[in-house]
Amino acid sequence: MLRSAMVRDLRILAYHRVLSIEDEDAFGFDLDLVSASAEQFRAQMEWLRRHYVPIRFRDVIEAWEQGRSLSPKSVIVTFDDGYDDNYRIAFPILQELGVPATFFVSTGHVDSGRAYAYDWLVHMLVHSPAARLRIGELEIEEALPESRSARRLVAARLLDRMKWLDAGLQSTIIEGLEHEWGMPRESGHPDCRPVNWDQLREMQAAGMEIGSHGIWHNMLAKLPAQAMLAEVAESKLTIDRELLADTDVISYPVGGHDAYNNAVIDAVRESGYRLGCSYVAGTSQVPRQPEFELRRLPIERHMDQAWFASLLGIPEAFTYPSRQRIG
Numbered sequence: 001m002l003r004s005a006m007v008r009d010l011r012i013l014a015y016h017r018v019l020s021i022e023d024e025d026a027f028g029f030d031l032d033l034v035s036a037s038a039e040q041f042r043a044q045m046e047w048l049r050r051h052y053v054p055i056r057f058r059d060v061i062e063a064w065e066q067g068r069s070l071s072p073k074s075v076i077v078t079f080d081d082g083y084d085d086n087y088r089i090a091f092p093i094l095q096e097l098g099v100p101a102t103f104f105v106s107t108g109h110v111d112s113g114r115a116y117a118y119d120w121l122v123h124m125l126v127h128s129p130a131a132r133l134r135i136g137e138l139e140i141e142e143a144l145p146e147s148r149s150a151r152r153l154v155a156a157r158l159l160d161r162m163k164w165l166d167a168g169l170q171s172t173i174i175e176g177l178e179h180e181w182g183m184p185r186e187s188g189h190p191d192c193r194p195v196n197w198d199q200l201r202e203m204q205a206a207g208m209e210i211g212s213h214g215i216w217h218n219m220l221a222k223l224p225a226q227a228m229l230a231e232v233a234e235s236k237l238t239i240d241r242e243l244l245a246d247t248d249v250i251s252y253p254v255g256g257h258d259a260y261n262n263a264v265i266d267a268v269r270e271s272g273y274r275l276g277c278s279y280v281a282g283t284s285q286v287p288r289q290p291e292f293e294l295r296r297l298p299i300e301r302h303m304d305q306a307w308f309a310s311l312l313g314i315p316e317a318f319t320y321p322s323r324q325r326i327g
């Protein structure tokens with residue numbers, strides 16, 4: 001019973017970065033944000049094209065407006081954050097295979113080229129010459145391990161704790177370490193670059209859909225009301241202006257249950273969006289009206305092709321509570 005009910009659900013895949021990494025230990029940023037290598041991604045999209053019907057959120061809205069049903073095989077491919085590998089690596093593969101996708105971008109990063117805060121925090125922890133980590137706000141005072149892999153674990157633990165804090169305090173902590181360790185985010189890094197508007201225009205012209213992921217990738221529920229409203233409304237205005245579009249869809253940065261709430265959903269509705277995605281694992285019924293808590297199926301780089309096929313075939317078997325650290 002459960003299975004037949006869920007097969008009619010809409011599967012929305014959630015990717016972050018697509019990158020082939022030769023030496024994981026040498027990679028200076030958050031490996032958990034790498035959803036697939038170029039080779040894995042190509043195989044996944046080939047599978048999708050052969051066995052499913054890839055669509056965009058716009059197609060969902062058109063179907064409900066016209067009273068049509070979508071194919072039960074409909075799948076939406078989404079990307080969060082807007083890393084430039086989405087343009088360099090994923091986009092050519094999608095284009096070649098004729099698979100449309102939706103890219104959720106944080107407009108402040110697209111405008112400025114500035115690196116993403118959480119990823120920069122991981123970068124600093126992996127590379128810092130400091131022997132100790134001191135964060136007064138969290139009463140942390142501990143030795144930093146030598147190895148990069150051990151430092152990645154420190155970073156993962158720290159990010160888990162930070163995501164309970166309000167957005168201002170999260171920024172204060174990250175900026176404090178940038179200052180203390182002399183590793184300003186403005187210095188940037190080629191492995192942590194956002195897409196730019198010209199790239200997004202090219203992707204849009206090729207049939208890709210661009211949605212909002214806020215302005216500065218803040219957890220919207222952790223912001224004061226005015227700042228939250230601004231992130232929701234202004235990110236849409238910016239995308240609409242830059243891409244001559246009318247953006248229908250947003251995904252909440254980080255996206256777990258503590259990243260959005262009713263006030264966020266009200267702001268999203270009032271700003272003119274018609275669909276919103278969380279990062280809560282699962283499928284959702286095909287929306288027939290505005291819907292702001294769509295669930296997604298996160299793709300991670302350790303999944304092999306059999307896992308990917310099973311995730312699509314029997315998503316209910318895979319919709320365990322995710323770590324929800326990213327999004």
Ligand SMILES: [Zn+2]
Pocket residue numbers: 080081213217253254326327
């Ligand atoms: Zn994100």
